Amino acid sequence: MSKRPYDGQQGSGYKNKKPRNGDSNQHRPYDNPPARYGDRQSNSSPGNLKADLERKAATDRRNYKVDHSEAVKQIPSNLAAQVPVHSFTPFTVPATLPPLPEILDPTLATAPFTHKSLTSYDRATSSSDITYERLEFLGDAYLEVIASRIIFHHFQELTAGSQSQVREVLVKNETLAEYARLYGFELRVKVADFEQMAADSAGKGNKGLNKILGDVFEAYIAAVILSDAENGFAVVEKWLTALWAPKLIDAANSHRYRSPGAILQHALGEDTRTIYDPTAKATLQKRIQSADAKLIYEPYQTMQELKGDQLGQNRHFIALYLTGYGFDRKCLGKGVGKNKVEAGNWAAVEAMHGEFKSVVDECEAKLGLVKEARRKAKEEEEAAKGLKEETK
Numbered sequence: 001m002s003k004r005p006y007d008g009q010q011g012s013g014y015k016n017k018k019p020r021n022g023d024s025n026q027h028r029p030y031d032n033p034p035a036r037y038g039d040r041q042s043n044s045s046p047g048n049l050k051a052d053l054e055r056k057a058a059t060d061r062r063n064y065k066v067d068h069s070e071a072v073k074q075i076p077s078n079l080a081a082q083v084p085v086h087s088f089t090p091f092t093v094p095a096t097l098p099p100l101p102e103i104l105d106p107t108l109a110t111a112p113f114t115h116k117s118l119t120s121y122d123r124a125t126s127s128s129d130i131t132y133e134r135l136e137f138l139g140d141a142y143l144e145v146i147a148s149r150i151i152f153h154h155f156q157e158l159t160a161g162s163q164s165q166v167r168e169v170l171v172k173n174e175t176l177a178e179y180a181r182l183y184g185f186e187l188r189v190k191v192a193d194f195e196q197m198a199a200d201s202a203g204k205g206n207k208g209l210n211k212i213l214g215d216v217f218e219a220y221i222a223a224v225i226l227s228d229a230e231n232g233f234a235v236v237e238k239w240l241t242a243l244w245a246p247k248l249i250d251a252a253n254s255h256r257y258r259s260p261g262a263i264l265q266h267a268l269g270e271d272t273r274t275i276y277d278p279t280a281k282a283t284l285q286k287r288i289q290s291a292d293a294k295l296i297y298e299p300y301q302t303m304q305e306l307k308g309d310q311l312g313q314n315r316h317f318i319a320l321y322l323t324g325y326g327f328d329r330k331c332l333g334k335g336v337g338k339n340k341v342e343a344g345n346w347a348a349v350e351a352m353h354g355e356f357k358s359v360v361d362e363c364e365a366k367l368g369l370v371k372e373a374r375r376k377a378k379e380e381e382e383a384a385k386g387l388k389e390e391t392k
Contacts, residue, residue, distance in 0.1 A: 057184050061097070064182060068098055071245035076154050098242040100183050101235050103220070105227035111135055112219035113188045132189070132219035139218030142225060143171050146237050150244070165313065166251040170244050176214035179243060185216050272353040280348035281341075287352075288363040290370070293324025297344045300334060318343035320351050325363045332356045 103109050111130040147167045151158070158166065169175065180186065189212070221240075225232035277283070281297075289295050301317035317336055321329045333354055335346025352360055 053186055057181060057187060060181055061184075064097060066096075066246045068096065068242050068245055071249050072242050074249050075241070075245055076156075097182055098239055101224050101239050103223045103227045105223075108135075108223040108227050110190070112216055112223045113185070114190055132216050135219035135222040136215040137222075138226075139220070139222035142221050142233075142236065143218055143240075146240055147171050147244070149237070150241055150248070155248070161313070166248070169247060169251050173210045173214035175247065176217040177210040180213035180217045185220070186213060189216055273350060275349070276342070276345065277349050278345060280345040280352065284348040284352055284360070288322070288325075288360060288367055290324070290367055293322065293363065293367070296321040296323065296329070297340075297347065299340075313338055316340050316343040318347050320344070320347040322359075322363070325366055327359075330356075330359070332359065 103112070108130065112132050112135055114131050115133070144167070147170045148163075151163045151166055151170075155163065155166070186209075221236055224236050228235065285295060297318050297320055299317055300319040303317070304315040306313045306315055315336060316339055317334070318340060319334045320332045322332050323329055333347045333350030333356065335343040335348070335350060337343035337346055351357075
């Protein structure tokens with residue numbers, strides 16, 4: 001198929017459309033050409049909505065400083081013995097926003113940006129109409145599959161629950177709307193009455209314009225894949241890998257997504273109180289716990305159920321107390337984690353490297369003296385016992 005650049009006017013045929021009999025939707029401006037996303041329906045001043053959107057989009061792109069090429073280099077290698085979908089690489093990854101892959105089929109070129117309000121739409125009879133709402137259905141499925149593949153094959157140290165959390169960060173409406181704005185999609189969407197849509201979306205947050213732009217982004221993914229049966233999926237997967245790379249690295253490096261058994265590597269000189277140690281509780285126990293000294297881990301705050309991209313996850317709050325060495329329930333540290341084990345380890349990390357590090361060191365020294373005294377006493381006892389056996 002030949003490539004055809006988007007010109008904003010392809011295939012609308014809008015001016016020749018008339019209301020069907022019984023169409024009660026009288027607010028559609030059938031006598032006027034369709035508005036692109038952001039066009040006003042009335043005479044406008046230089047400060048109109050379209051101009052505002054164009055200025056904001058230009059500013060966002062100018063201020064976008066995320067280095068995608070560097071982030072791609074940090075993505076772990078695919079450790080699975082998996083054959084890639086296709087070896088075709090459509091582009092190299094620049095430091096800035098990765099290039100937008102093209103829709104090769106001219107009949108699909110404007111579909112991701114076409115709202116159903118441009119046609120005399122009837123859900124029962126319009127199965128052949130291609131709008132972004134129809135393409136979004138397929139694009140949403142592709143997006144989930146591609147995100148899952150990338151995370152599963154490149155971040156195998158994450159638990160299944162953490163992998164789901166990272167995927168939610170990648171595919172949520174806020175993320176997709178952010179990318180849609182950076183690529184200027186909000187200036188390409190065509191609706192019958194944008195101002196009415198904007199007014200209807202006002203105050204709805206993630207269910208408003210973010211949802212619309214997220215749908216358009218998903219529709220674009222579907223159109224790219226459908227327009228190139230041989231390479232479309234591979235092109236989109238490589239593009240999204242580069243596009244998601246900064247968020248993937250940030251999410252995967254965040255301790256809230258880490259498996260409790262993960263062994264982490266950190267830069268020399270990094271604050272040890274910020275480094276998660278999955279063996280911290282066991283280490284502290286070996287250092288200072290004895291028959292006369294106890295470490296007690298207890299919740300100091302009610303568990304919280306999280307929302308947003310961590311919906312279904314919990315936040316636990318654990319305090320660590322020491323009884324012994326002359327202390328009675330001395331609080332050595334507090335920790336917060338996605339489960340009690342992780343929160344307890346953070347509390348132990350705080351105890352060993354935080355404000356009361358000197359207390360732990362002192363207790364360890366005392367326990368060392370006690371152990372040394374016991375060792376000498378045992379040696380003396382065994383020596384005396386041996387001497388007694390010799391004299392028999």
